Amino acid sequence: MAPEYAVDGLFSAKSGAFSFGILLLEVICGKRNKAYYHTEWALNLVGKAWAAWKEYSTGL
Structure with a gap:
């Protein structure tokens, strides 16, 4: 569940993508x-x- 939907009950295209x-x-x-x-x-x-992505992207 997207954070903005959980907190505010607002659903958008970004919520669906998340x-x-x-x-x-x-x-x-x-x-x-x-x-x-x-x-x-x-x-x-x-x-x-996210931590793995940051580690990977800094190692390039």
């Missing part, structure tokens, strides 16, 4: 966003993917 991206991330990783929690860094699945 939800699709989360669904795609869950399918690729084989884990649910809410069920994933990294004990060392306190990140959910989205936070872990």
Whole structure:
């Protein structure tokens, strides 16, 4: 669920794109966003993917 929809109840095309991206991330990783929690860094699945992307993009 997109953050702006969860907080304000507003749905837009961006909300749909965010939800699709989360669904795609869950399918690729084989884990649910809410069920994933990294004990060392306190990140959910989205936070872990973002950290991995930043690490990858700085290493190029």
